[in-house]
Amino acid sequence: MRTPTRFKAGAVILSAVALTVTACGTGGGDTSGGATADAGSGTGEIKVWGHQGEEGEVAALQAAVAGFNSSQKGVKATLQLIPSADYTKTVSATSPDQLPDVLEYDGPLMASFAYDKKLAPVEGLVSAQTIGNQTDSVKTQNTYQLDKKLYGVSMYDSGLGVYGNKALLDAAGVTYPKGLGDAWTADQFQTALEKLAAKDPDQKVLDVKENYGGEWPTYGFLPIVNSAGALAIKDNKAEGNLNSAPVVKAVQQFAGWRKFVDPNSDDKAFTDGRVALSWVGHWQYNPYNKALGQKLVVLPLPDFGAGTKSGQGSWAWGIGGSSKNGKAAGLFLDYLLNDSNVTAMTTANAAPPGTKTVIATDPLYKPGGPLQLFADGLSKTCGANPPTTACVATPRPVTPAYPVFSQQFSQAFLNIYKGGDAQAELDKAAKAIDQDFTDNNNYTS
Structure with a gap:
């Protein structure tokens, strides 16, 4: 990831305009959830929208579409790629009846699009085999909590952790975790930072990707809230959850580590050896491994x-709420989610595969692989349940209010990180989030 636009865990950079349009869209949602696509004949032409990601991802997607079209004669899929920076804004600004039969979407925005009738449930259109092969973590991010229906399928997921430079850690006498079972406590992490700083000329020993923007504060740091034992939103309420005492304490402690953080304006703090630790996701494994080799620890x-x-969730694929050919759309998604296509895509972007069959054998994520830690965390998703020590991966809130939530949480977190009062900032964010629920009748009508 060289720039913020390459953030691959729900990669869209959500501008304030996109957030507002998505959160306050066409409405018309109800407790039944999204629209219902017409099954249609299962033949003919279907339109497909995808985000224009990295070169390798685009090539993998184009090859999958071409492969589908050549594999049978009944359905022709026509792909339209939309630049990543414009993709969510385009979907948000397009009325349901003008959306394609198949569309990609940024995972945490699923509930908002379902509420606005832009997505239809995929069960009954996508095969049971394809759905059954989805990992539990992607099923969680793609399931709308109001109606408990699945609105999408995912080729890949995401993982979040801390990369370490073994040479620098050893030189400072820092003992580091070997896996999920012996993770540092927050106090132990702070002690590690202090030991590293004592050996460092400028005492800047941690990278938290200050150079990133958009969705990063929510994806990258919401796990702190969950690790404090809280759901950010519970029963459509942020008050008493997002701003609870354990969360305030945790976020405040993280903000206190800013004195150890390299601003990383060149995005080379870790690869150049300026810092020993980098708080970031799976997408940095390839460049970090290239730079550090055997010195890299996850x-x-x-x-x-x-x-x-840990965070979870990324881009996913759904069926347009107004599609007249849902059966054909389902056939395309069945093909898109086969092992060959998922392998091609995750080889291109190094993301955790979103299917059980591929993640079990992926060189990076299989048992013994360098990123097994991320796979292990994803296999222990907290789902919609309150986080406990028994689970690891935490989905961003699956609610139509997510765009407002992300905007409010990101701003509050950044204000606290820059020295703002943690209780006051989280109180303000919780109030704004709860007001959004009130203004939209809890998104139930």
């Missing part, structure tokens, strides 16, 4: 009281 995030936690 560590869990620190435990703020309820166990180490």
Whole structure:
């Protein structure tokens, strides 16, 4: 990831405009959830929208579409790629009846699009075999909590942790975790930072990707909230959850580590050896491994009281709420999610595969692989349940209010990180989030 636009864990950079349009879209949602696509004949032409990601991802997607079209004669898929920076804004601004039969979407925005009738449930259109092969973590991110229906399928997921430079850690006498079971506590992590700083000329020993923007504060640091034992939103309420005492303490402690953070304006703090630790996701494994080789270690995030936690969720594929050919759309998604296509895509982007069959054999994520830690965390998803020490991967809130939540949480977190009062900032964010629920009748009508 060279720039913020390459963030691959829900990669869209969500501008304030996109957030507002998505959160306050066409409405019309109800407790039944999204629209219902017409099954249609299962033949003919279907339109497909995808985000224009990295070169390798685009090539993998184009090859999958071409492969589908050549594998049978009944359905022709026509792919339209939309630049990543414009993709979510385009979907948000397009009325349901103008959306394609198949569309990609940024995972945590699923509930908002389902509420606005832009997505239809995929069960009954996508095969049971394809759905059954989805990992539990991607099923969680793609399941709408109001109606408990699945609105998408994922080729890949995401993982979050701390990369370490073994040489620098050893030189400072820092003992580091070997896996999820012995994750640093927050206090132990702080002690590690202090030991590293004592051996470092400028005492800047940690990278938290200050150079990233958009969705990063929510994806990268919401696990702190969950590790404190809290759901950010519970029963459509942020008050008493996002701003609870354990969360305030955890976020405040993280903000206190800023004195150890390299601003990383060149995105080379870790690869150039300026810092010993980098708090970031799976997408940095390839460049970090290239730079450090055997000196690279992959560590869990620190435990703020309820166990180490990690982010999850990324781009997913759904069926347009107004599609007249849902059966054909389902056939395309069945093909897209086969082992060959998932392998091609995850080879291109190094993301955790979103299917059980591929993640079990992926060179990076299989048992003994260098990123097994991320796979292990994803296999222990907290789902929609309150986080405990028994689970690791935590989905961002699956609610139509997510765009507002992300905007409010990101701003509050950054304000606290820059020295703001943690209780006051989280109180303000919780109030704004709860007001959004009130203004939209809890998104139930």
